[in-house]
Amino acid sequence: MRVMTCHYLVSGRVQGVGYRYFTAREARALGLDGWVRNLPDGRVEVVARGEVGAVEALLGRLWQGPPISKVADIEIGPWDGPLEGGFAIQRTPW
Numbered sequence: 001m002r003v004m005t006c007h008y009l010v011s012g013r014v015q016g017v018g019y020r021y022f023t024a025r026e027a028r029a030l031g032l033d034g035w036v037r038n039l040p041d042g043r044v045e046v047v048a049r050g051e052v053g054a055v056e057a058l059l060g061r062l063w064q065g066p067p068i069s070k071v072a073d074i075e076i077g078p079w080d081g082p083l084e085g086g087f088a089i090q091r092t093p094w
Contacts (some may be wrong), residue, residue, distance in 0.1 A: 005049040007079040010062055012072030014044045021067040023058075027087040030054040034083055037090035047079045075089050076087075087092075 007037050010019070015038050023036040023046055037043035039045050065071050 002052045003050060004052050004055050005047065005079045005083065006059070007047040007060060007077045008048070008059070009039075009075040009077075010044040010065075010071060011042070011048065012073075013068075013070040014065065015042055016070040017045050018066045019069050022069075023062065024087050024089050026061045027058055030058055032058060032087055033085050034086045035090045038092040040092065040094060047083065048079070049079075049083050072088055 020036045020038065023044070027034060027036070027046075027048055029072040030050065032048045032054055034046065036044060036046045046062065047093075048055050059074070059076070060072055063071050
């Protein structure tokens with residue numbers, strides 16, 4: 001099994017619409033580790049680690065989002081920071 005970790009910055013109408021809860025539910029269903037949080041600039045930050053196919057599947061679901069969200073862009077990059085097991089909703093870093 002090949003494992004990968006990705007860092008996503010999601011922009012658009014993604015705060016106040018349940019996007020973090022949607023992301024956590026989808027990531028857990030895919031068996032991914034990582035976290036999601038709102039950023040002060042209006043974006044949502046996501047870090048996900050797991051089997052390559054599952055991480056790629058999450059990206060497709062991030063583009064979908066919950067029904068009242070509207071994703072404009074997703075910046076994708078690597079992540080080499082620490083990660084704990086499970087998928088968490090983190091506090092916004094104010």
